[in-house]
Amino acid sequence: MTNREQVVQILTELQNQGVRHLVVCPGGRNAPFVDFLSYGKHPFQIHTHFDERAASFFALGLSQNFKQPVAVLTTSGTAVSETLSACIEAHHTQTPLAILSADRPKSYRGSGAPQTIDQAELLSSHCSLKFDLEKAPLELLPWDLKSPIHINVCFDEPLVDTQPPHEWSKSSENLTAKKKSESWEDKQTSALKSFLKEWGLLILLTFFVSSCRSFFAEPRYIPSGSMLPELQINDRLIIEKFSIRNSLPKRGDIVVFNSPYSFDKKLISSRSKPLPKKRYCFFMSFPPMSFIPGLRDQACDAYIKRVVALPGEIVSVNPKGEIFINNQLIPEPYVTYKCSLSTFNNCGEFENIKVPQDHFLVLGDNRSNSWDGRYWPGSKFLHKKEIIGRAYLRFWPLSQVGFFNK
Numbered sequence: 184m185t186n187r188e189q190v191v192q193i194l195t196e197l198q199n200q201g202v203r204h205l206v207v208c209p210g211g212r213n214a215p216f217v218d219f220l221s222y223g224k225h226p227f228q229i230h231t232h233f234d235e236r237a238a239s240f241f242a243l244g245l246s247q248n249f250k251q252p253v254a255v256l257t258t259s260g261t262a263v264s265e266t267l268s269a270c271i272e273a274h275h276t277q278t279p280l281a282i283l284s285a286d287r288p289k290s291y292r293g294s295g296a297p298q299t300i301d302q303a304e305l306l307s308s309h310c311s312l313k314f315d316l317e318k319a320p321l322e323l324l325p326w327d328l329k330s331p332i333h334i335n336v337c338f339d340e341p342l343v344d345t346q347p348p349h350e351w352s353k354s355s356e357n358l359t360a361k362k363k364s365e366s367w368e369d370k371q372t373s374a375l376k377s378f379l380k381e382w383g384l385l386i387l388l389t390f391f392v393s394s395c396r397s398f399f400a401e402p403r404y405i406p407s408g409s410m411l412p413e414l415q416i417n418d419r420l421i422i423e424k425f426s427i428r429n430s431l432p433k434r435g436d437i438v439v440f441n442s443p444y445s446f447d448k449k450l451i452s453s454r455s456k457p458l459p460k461k462r463y464c465f466f467m468s469f470p471p472m473s474f475i476p477g478l479r480d481q482a483c484d485a486y487i488k489r490v491v492a493l494p495g496e497i498v499s500v501n502p503k504g505e506i507f508i509n510n511q512l513i514p515e516p517y518v519t520y521k522c523s524l525s526t527f528n529n530c531g532e533f534e535n536i537k538v539p540q541d542h543f544l545v546l547g548d549n550r551s552n553s554w555d556g557r558y559w560p561g562s563k564f565l566h567k568k569e570i571i572g573r574a575y576l577r578f579w580p581l582s583q584v585g586f587f588n589k
Contacts, residue, residue: 184318186215187344193336194219196321197281198226200328202252206230206242210258212298213285214342217256235262239269243280252279252328259286260298263305263335273331274309280331282306288339289317306333399425400575403439403487409547409554410437410487413517419579420487424572431567434513436490437574437587438545444482446569447561458482485571488555489517492544499534500557504550510535520549531557541567 184192194216205227209217220229230245232238235257242255257263263284273280284302291299303315311330314321317337326332405418414420414437422439432438444450445458464483491506491513492498499507504522506513522530530550538544542564547553556563574587 184320185344186338186342187219189316189318189320189336189338190215190219193283193316193321193334194225194227196323197252197254197283200252200323200326202227202254202281204228204230204242204245204249204251204253206232206238206245206253206255208232208235208238208255208257208262210262210285212259212287212338212342213256215338216283216285218343235265236268239266239280239282240272243269243273243278246273246278246280247276252281252326254281254283256283257285259284259302260300263300263302267306267309270306270309270331270333277329278331279326279328282310282331282333284333284335286335286337288337289315303333303335306331399423400572402578403485405487408552409549410489411549411552412519413437413548414487414577415583417579418577418583420574421576421578422572423575427570427572431493432490432543432570432573434490434493435517437487438490438543439485439487439571439574440545440565441569441571442482442484442486443559444480444484446566447559449561450559454482486555487574488545488547488553490543491515491546492538494538494540494542496538497535498538498544499536500530500532500546502530502532504530504532504546506546515548517548518550520551522551531555533557533563536563538564543567543570 203226205220207213207217207220207229209231219225220227230238230241232241235255238257239255242253246253255266255269257266263282266282266284269280270282272278286302287296287298292301293299303313307313309331310333312323312326312332314332314334315337316335321334323332400421400423403420403422405414405416405420408416427438444454451458459480459482464480492508497509499510501507502522504518506515542562544556544563545565546555546557556565576586577583
């Protein structure tokens with residue numbers, strides 16, 4: 184009996200006992216099971232998990248919920264011991280849980296080789312049935328379906344057959360003849376269909392997400408404390424883009440805009456390399472590219488600040504970071520962290536500068552810790568064409584979910 188034949192016989196017996204759900208913890212020694220369940224035809228619904236203890240309790244819950252036996256599959260060694268807690272629970276709640284463990288050949292036991300603990304007896308005190316199989320069939324007729332059982336299966340190498348389960352009935356000669364009979368056009372069509380089947384949905388999804396990000400809305404996160412206390416570090420926002428095309432932002436709006444390194448002339452002149460193309464910045468905004476150190480250019484970054492002065496207004500900023508419009512102090516209830524007069528660093532103060540047409544003054548709420556228009560060397564003001572969108576909704580953390588005031 185080959186490994187695959189034994190796998191098929193055991194799974195058939197489990198199916199005959201009413202098992203429809205298999206919770207699988209893939210490993211090296213249970214490769215014969217994993218291989219068949221991955222490629223062969225079978226009636227089971229597969230659930231995978233990396234932790235045997237959690238997987239066995241998940242299987243226990245499935246059994247209790249569906250009122251039917253459920254099997255959990257583990258690899259060899261101490262992985263089997265992780266199922267003990269769920270096995271005890273199944274024993275006391277009369278839950279039909281089948282623990283299916285893979286093992287090395289019996290001849291290895293007592294040799295000191297790795298993965299050779301006595302798995303067959305590990306769960307015996309809490310299982311009504313135990314099986315220690317090596318190239319032998321499984322017979323489950325005695326199972327009362329009111330208790331856990333342990334099926335330990337010993338596999339010798341090679342663990343996996345060379346042919347996939349769905350091809351094993353075909354001869355290599357037939358496959359070779361079929362390949363030779365295919366025309367060049369058939370191969371191209373087959374390759375295209377295969378590509379579209381595997382990647383078509385991903386391509387459509389990428390196109391849809393890209394369109395939404397370009398025209399309607401996109402998610403953003405807060406990387407720094409420049410907008411404290413209104414926006415905390417790692418807050419997640421939805422930035423709305425559509426309305427900004429038809430109406431200018433108002434005082435108090437939180438806006439996302441292109442990096443000053445992409446439009447401030449003095450910052451651009453100080454660069455050692457040319458500005459990156461927009462398509463490069465767009466490509467680098469997607470993971471995993473955005474997480475690779477050294478690839479992202481600071482000119483591709485986006486900034487988030489608050490609009491404090493509008494086109495045509497005469498604006499001043501005093502040493503505390505407070506805003507005066509036409510010599511009148513503007514109330515800013517969202518500003519808590521102002522500049523301290525005792526610090527050596529200035530607060531970027533200036534007096535009576537007129538905001539140019541189609542421009543805005545944008546500052547961070549945390550006036551003592553925000554790199555904004557006060558410090559940009561080329562111009563203090565942001566042109567409307569550099570604005571990406573307006574903060575619309577905070578969706579994380581859940582305790583702070585809500586829309587921003589308009």
